[in-house]
Amino acid sequence: MLVDRANVAPKLLHWYDRHHRTLPWRAAPGEAAPDPYRVWLSEVMLQQTTVAAVKSYFAAFTTRWPTVEALAAAPDAEVMSAWAGLGYYARARNLIACARAVVDEHGGRFPSEEAELRALPGLGAYTAAAIAAIAFGQRAVVVDANVERIVERLFAIAEPLPKGRTAIYAATASITPDDHAGDFAQAMMDLGSSLCAPRKPACALCPLSEECAAFRAGEPERYPVKAAKTAKPVRRGSIFWLEAADRVLLCRRPPKGMLGGMRALPTGPWGTEDPGLTDAPIAADWRFVGAGRHVFTHFALDHKVYAARMESQDIDGEWWPIAAIEQAGLPSLFARAAAIGLAARETA
DNA sequence: CACCCGTGGAC
DNA sequence: TGTCCAAGGGT
Secondary structure, three states, X not given: OOOOHHHHHHHHHHHHHHHOXXXXXXXXXOOOOOOHHHHHHHHHHOOOOOHHHHHHHHHHHHHHOOOHHHHHHOOHHHHHHHHOOOOOOXXXXXXXXXHHHHHHHHOOOOOOOHHHHHOOOOOOHHHHHHHHHHHHXXXXXXXXXXXXXXXXXXXXXXOOOOOOHHHHHHHHHHHOOOOOHHHHHHHHHHHHHXXXXXXXXXXXXXXXXXXXXXXXXXXXXXXXXXXOOOOOOEEEEEEEEEEEOOEEEEEEOOOOOOOOOOEEOOEOOOEOOOOOOOOOOOOOOOEEEEEEEEEOOOOEEEEEEEEEEOOOOOOOOEEXXXXXXXXXXXXXXXXXXXXXXXXXXXXX
16 A cells, blocks of 8 residues: 555644744744745754754854844854854855855845755755745755655655665655645654654654554664765874964864864874874974864864974964963864863963 | 765764 | 764765
């Protein structure tokens, strides 16, 4: 027996009326659509990032830059610093570019058509569809990891990703309603984050269990089917805490690549061997003050932190007041290294 | 298509 | 402690 496609959206939307999450960027079901700027900002922040992590950043950004015009007018460095700690920093670079494109090319208003949204920096297939549906009430097929998992279970699609995406998109399209596509998409997210979770789905409470092929087959946890992961290599590097007159030397990372565009502590390239003091910014009386491991998406970095003082500030870089190091906008790796340098300073 | 790109919480 | 993974996009 096939899934009764016509039943899915009504059942899901009814469940959403009762069980929807209340979130700062979201309208309650049936309410007027929220400000497209806020929808866009939240969707970009939520890319591969948890709701819990996003909340404080969303509040800070919308307080400081309430409109897309305000954000477009902000200096790059301020936006990058405000994003520090949230990760995937290409999103922040694209956020700036997108805000300026909306102001310069669209008169400060986000386009309402999915295809036009898709052409903006940082907006891929998912985000463009989500904004079109949530902010503009368009019928758009919104497919993220939650939707993929739910749809694979509903239709028992066992073909591994990414090859299975074609079938998943078609199946999602077949259950997406003409009206309330925004609520439908958000309902799928809420269902995926609660009942239809990756592990131990709560099928007994699920409004779609009667329609679900995986549930009827007794194997909901079979999905999603994923390829095996490869082990993360370990790289090694040194990070340098160089201070002079109550300031510490910071630099800015190259615009692309790891932590691109972010303020940072000096560090050489990261490789398989411990570089020691090879890439130190200056010859000095360096002392080892601590070590750590930071795990990135596709490698881990074992790093050592070295500290030194010098008399002059005669070296290229940005001499940042140590007392304000928390405001430097350092990504987590360097924020932790700075904490090590700071602690060593107090015991020196 | 395969690979690159962060982070912190849950288990 | 290790593993998985969260509202993906760019190249």
